[in-house]
Amino acid sequence: MEATNETEKIISEQLSSLNKIDTTESLEEWRVNTLGRQGVITSILKSISSLPVEERKAAGSAANQGKTRLQDAFGIKQKQLLANASSNSSDSIDVSLPGRPATRGKLHIVTQTIREISSVFVSLGFQIQEGPEVEWGKYNFDMLNIPQDHPARDMWDTLWVEKNHDDSEPLLLRTHTSPMQARIMESSTPPIRVIIPGKCYRYEATDATHEWQLTQIEGLAVDSDISFADLKGTLYEFAKRIFGQDRQVRFRCDYFPFVEPGVDMSIDCFKCSGKGCSICSHTGWIEILGAGMVHPNVFKGVNYDPEKYKGFAFGMGVERIAMLKYEIDDIRNFYTNDLRFLSQF
Amino acid sequence: MLTPLSWLQKYVDITVSPENLAHLLTMVGLEVESIERFGENFNSDQIVVGEILEINQHPNADRLLLPKVKIGSTETVNVVCGATNLSPGIKIVFAKPGATLFNQKSGKFQKLKASAIRGISSPGMICSELELGIGQNHENILILDKSLEPGSSLQDTFSDTILDLSITPNRPDCLSIIGVAREVAAITNKKLSGPEISYKENSSVSTSSPVEIHIESLDLCKRYCGAVVENITVGPSPTWLKAALAKMGHRSINNIVDVTNYVMYETGQPLHAFDLNKIQDSKIKIRPAKNKEKLLTLDNESIELNPSMLVIADSKNPVALAGIIGGLNSSVSQNTTRILLESANFNPTSIRKTASSLKLRTDASYRFERNPNEALASKALKRAIHLIQKTSSQKVSCGKIIDAPETQLDSMSLQLHGSAIEKLLGVKISQKEALSVLHKLGFQSNAQTQTGPSNDWAAKISIPDWRSDIKIQEDLIEEIARILGYDQFPTSNISSSIPEYLPNMPLHLREQVRDACAEFGMQEVITYSLKNESLLSSVSSDDPQNFVNIANPLNSETKTLRTNLMVGILETLSSNQNFLKEGPVKIFEIGRTFVNKPGSLPIQNEMAVGLISGNTFSEGWTNANNRKLDFYDIKGILENILSKLKLEAKYIPSKDALLVKGQSADILIGETKLGKIGKISNHILSSFEVDEANTFLFELNLNTIYSKFKNKITFRPFATFPTSERDLTVLADTSIPSEKIESIILESKLVTKCLPVDIYKQDHGNQKKSITYKIVFQSPSKTLTSNEVANEIEKILFKLKKTLNIDFREK
Numbered sequence A: 001m002e003a004t005n006e007t008e009k010i011i012s013e014q015l016s017s018l019n020k021i022d023t024t025e026s027l028e029e030w031r032v033n034t035l036g037r038q039g040v041i042t043s044i045l046k047s048i049s050s051l052p053v054e055e056r057k058a059a060g061s062a063a064n065q066g067k068t069r070l071q072d073a074f075g076i077k078q079k080q081l082l083a084n085a086s087s088n089s090s091d092s093i094d095v096s097l098p099g100r101p102a103t104r105g106k107l108h109i110v111t112q113t114i115r116e117i118s119s120v121f122v123s124l125g126f127q128i129q130e131g132p133e134v135e136w137g138k139y140n141f142d143m144l145n146i147p148q149d150h151p152a153r154d155m156w157d158t159l160w161v162e163k164n165h166d167d168s169e170p171l172l173l174r175t176h177t178s179p180m181q182a183r184i185m186e187s188s189t190p191p192i193r194v195i196i197p198g199k200c201y202r203y204e205a206t207d208a209t210h211e212w213q214l215t216q217i218e219g220l221a222v223d224s225d226i227s228f229a230d231l232k233g234t235l236y237e238f239a240k241r242i243f244g245q246d247r248q249v250r251f252r253c254d255y256f257p258f259v260e261p262g263v264d265m266s267i268d269c270f271k272c273s274g275k276g277c278s279i280c281s282h283t284g285w286i287e288i289l290g291a292g293m294v295h296p297n298v299f300k301g302v303n304y305d306p307e308k309y310k311g312f313a314f315g316m317g318v319e320r321i322a323m324l325k326y327e328i329d330d331i332r333n334f335y336t337n338d339l340r341f342l343s344q345f
Numbered sequence B: 001m002l003t004p005l006s007w008l009q010k011y012v013d014i015t016v017s018p019e020n021l022a023h024l025l026t027m028v029g030l031e032v033e034s035i036e037r038f039g040e041n042f043n044s045d046q047i048v049v050g051e052i053l054e055i056n057q058h059p060n061a062d063r064l065l066l067p068k069v070k071i072g073s074t075e076t077v078n079v080v081c082g083a084t085n086l087s088p089g090i091k092i093v094f095a096k097p098g099a100t101l102f103n104q105k106s107g108k109f110q111k112l113k114a115s116a117i118r119g120i121s122s123p124g125m126i127c128s129e130l131e132l133g134i135g136q137n138h139e140n141i142l143i144l145d146k147s148l149e150p151g152s153s154l155q156d157t158f159s160d161t162i163l164d165l166s167i168t169p170n171r172p173d174c175l176s177i178i179g180v181a182r183e184v185a186a187i188t189n190k191k192l193s194g195p196e197i198s199y200k201e202n203s204s205v206s207t208s209s210p211v212e213i214h215i216e217s218l219d220l221c222k223r224y225c226g227a228v229v230e231n232i233t234v235g236p237s238p239t240w241l242k243a244a245l246a247k248m249g250h251r252s253i254n255n256i257v258d259v260t261n262y263v264m265y266e267t268g269q270p271l272h273a274f275d276l277n278k279i280q281d282s283k284i285k286i287r288p289a290k291n292k293e294k295l296l297t298l299d300n301e302s303i304e305l306n307p308s309m310l311v312i313a314d315s316k317n318p319v320a321l322a323g324i325i326g327g328l329n330s331s332v333s334q335n336t337t338r339i340l341l342e343s344a345n346f347n348p349t350s351i352r353k354t355a356s357s358l359k360l361r362t363d364a365s366y367r368f369e370r371n372p373n374e375a376l377a378s379k380a381l382k383r384a385i386h387l388i389q390k391t392s393s394q395k396v397s398c399g400k401i402i403d404a405p406e407t408q409l410d411s412m413s414l415q416l417h418g419s420a421i422e423k424l425l426g427v428k429i430s431q432k433e434a435l436s437v438l439h440k441l442g443f444q445s446n447a448q449t450q451t452g453p454s455n456d457w458a459a460k461i462s463i464p465d466w467r468s469d470i471k472i473q474e475d476l477i478e479e480i481a482r483i484l485g486y487d488q489f490p491t492s493n494i495s496s497s498i499p500e501y502l503p504n505m506p507l508h509l510r511e512q513v514r515d516a517c518a519e520f521g522m523q524e525v526i527t528y529s530l531k532n533e534s535l536l537s538s539v540s541s542d543d544p545q546n547f548v549n550i551a552n553p554l555n556s557e558t559k560t561l562r563t564n565l566m567v568g569i570l571e572t573l574s575s576n577q578n579f580l581k582e583g584p585v586k587i588f589e590i591g592r593t594f595v596n597k598p599g600s601l602p603i604q605n606e607m608a609v610g611l612i613s614g615n616t617f618s619e620g621w622t623n624a625n626n627r628k629l630d631f632y633d634i635k636g637i638l639e640n641i642l643s644k645l646k647l648e649a650k651y652i653p654s655k656d657a658l659l660v661k662g663q664s665a666d667i668l669i670g671e672t673k674l675g676k677i678g679k680i681s682n683h684i685l686s687s688f689e690v691d692e693a694n695t696f697l698f699e700l701n702l703n704t705i706y707s708k709f710k711n712k713i714t715f716r717p718f719a720t721f722p723t724s725e726r727d728l729t730v731l732a733d734t735s736i737p738s739e740k741i742e743s744i745i746l747e748s749k750l751v752t753k754c755l756p757v758d759i760y761k762q763d764h765g766n767q768k769k770s771i772t773y774k775i776v777f778q779s780p781s782k783t784l785t786s787n788e789v790a791n792e793i794e795k796i797l798f799k800l801k802k803t804l805n806i807d808f809r810e811k
């Protein structure tokens, strides 16, 4: 019985000290001392095992009841203190102040856009490859059915690399990612389904919509049963995923020497919904990419049988897509790297 | 290609709105870039034909005249005019007050107000082309045909809607009004009519003006058609011709030259008129130029020729640069009475090479480069003769057309199969539908009975001479598809099997580095790959001999491909220095670098560079402890990045001249150098105008990472027995890197972790430092006793003393 009385005494002491508590800090201290792993209740419970057997049951139940009372009282006290805290300035903080800045960086908007576009095509079974930025003229032009001195070469104003010897093969900064079409077909056999992101360069004066350094994503799918319908289906899917399910997509005839038929894909203008505005040059449509069915001459150049294999290819400007998506009005922002620009994305 | 609708309307009936027409043309591949309204101001009663009745001097100004102008059947006005080409009887454009005219001073179109000039009221104005907004001439007033009625409207002549078409290089036939009209007819199901080409031939001309034409190289000139026209009177062009050229943005020169230009725009065939009296011996020779031969062009530029260029020459000298520009001396002038009209077909490659080497691009060279149809030469010549006869006096007589060489042009044909259409487009098209599209475009067909697979069909398609771009069956299929409309075709998902997966490990690793760089606090930047050569060599360890330079750089700032990423990252820091006021600048770039390799593509390695600058301070109320960034901040970032790739690197003091000695290291994986890290030296910072001295970077050769990366990670069981921690402080020579001490401590099998927690440099004279290590002991097989730990420490201390002469230091 002595032990039970002792327990009662300790419990009431603890209750009275709990009553006096008026801060969350001292309440926490009380909780640790009383109910914690090494608190008084634990030591009472531990001590029971050393009592004579006949006393153990009563002492145990007294201790457990006491523990329950203390826990209940603690809960009530905790609620009181929390309710007071809102009016008690010493405990509360100004939650409207900015938090401590955690350092973090962001990926360049071009990188983010490449990843976004790539993930769409990867989910459609395309794999990612890359190629050299300094390229032989042969791959950039000749093997893409763009012969020397053909006026189609005007479509790509070129930065040429200084020659080491007069007789060395012409080297250039690739003007598009299309050379990889030929390189990939040269080194593998169908089925082929790849996209090729990468930097390209043009001999071009810069203004709000023209840059001499740009990023493209090329795509190529070749097999014995690839058709124009697949081209449309694949690119349609891409446009909807990148620009939204509500977009209208338009395919029209265009010319690129390495495809036949040639295609230009546009989406309806998201700014004016087709009424005509400055973004869409008052046509209601915005050009997104060029595409087409691989030209038989390109197949012949890589020793593919153009009767057996068909394929489609496409190419798009990453900056252009980012400009449209984020309403960026000047392409020169991308590579001047003002942190006020980059940190927005 | 500017296409005035009134001109187009001559050859095809247009029943759709300009906007709709623009849409239809765009869809079939003739992209309309803009729709422009031309001469809109003529659509009002304020601009009319006027007749100069008499010319009086302005009483108060010597240079001004006061002509009396008839502007209606009875109505006359006196207006002030400063032009010098006025004469009684001529017809002019008269603008009444309220007319919209271009004001040269303001650069805008404005409403004309009645005003007084030097005390004389002037209720209107006699207009120049510039004032009317239809040309650039502002010195002279525009003179109209004498036949026009005073007071009548000029709306039909000058007012127009013009489509600006972007013609792709494969469609030279559409660099002409007729070509565009042909497309319009095909897509709107209308009939196409051709221009009038009839003319009167006078056989006596060949005796009065015999001309000899000789082509030296048929490779360079496939066809040369010429005709002599005698008894011409060179003068101003009729109003309709002036208006037509004005709409094309072309200046009116005289009635002969204007006809050649008009026919070029209409048919796509460039023509040239020579003053036959200036052609020595009436001999025309189409030959390569002689070395250093000179030609004074129509633009009054003297150009030096070489044998790669084709010229039209008389018996002595070049009189034109073939297919590009005529010579001034043989050009048509006021005194010309007889001309040789040329309409030829030149080798496109030769024209292109010459035009680009001389940087002389003309409407003619632009068309010849695109390989116009050979058959066009004689048709266009006939059209020009027709127009010269129509617009000149009756005396004009024309000789027989000389056509050299006299060749029969073969018409080309291709086989078209229904199965090929289906395979390419993914949909069946009936023979009837396919052929009907081709017929609309001027193709002819011969349907054939099919011998192969049962459902297939075939036809032999003859290619019209103006479609030199149609060379293979796929070209025909494109014609069918574009006219039917790409939007009409079905869409499908690729049904072919997914290609075998080929892992792209470099790309995977590089993107992990990229993510890690951002994750650990740096903003990604992407800079230009081309740099200023001398700036690059100031931060490059590569021999400038191995730089890859651009032969035709845009400017000197973009002449050389980067060999490392330092220039770009430092330029970016430099241009963003104002941000250092708000906090540290932490940026990184990943990209290719280029080093020359003779006989092959340059070495195009990928690198990563990270840079931090400033101090830890960040603007805002939370900022408490502000200190300068140091070497260990950048190293911490790099260690995180490498640990993400499961790579462990060694850091040994670097001798890199770009980095501060003693605060820089080479980064090694095994024995291979991965890159460098350290504080950027002041002389480099100052050459990039960076003021912040606390600037650190690391640069990694990612190709080394690709080669060192081991994909395989094997799980190691971890010990579960309790650990014991001890702090151990040692006194070591400052020259001993901590890493060496750590590695000796870690040699103990019972040590699982050793971390320097405090470093204190002793008095400088002593050259000693004291380092405290937190060492964690753990046994894989049991709980260690204090004695066992103490024994292990003894062993470690003994080893440290023995190998590095390091003393234990009592706390």
Ligand SMILES: [Zn+2]
Residues within 6 Å of the ligand: A269, A270, A271, A272, A273, A274, A275, A276, A277, A278, A279, A280, A281, A282, A284, A285
């Ligand atoms: Zn719009």
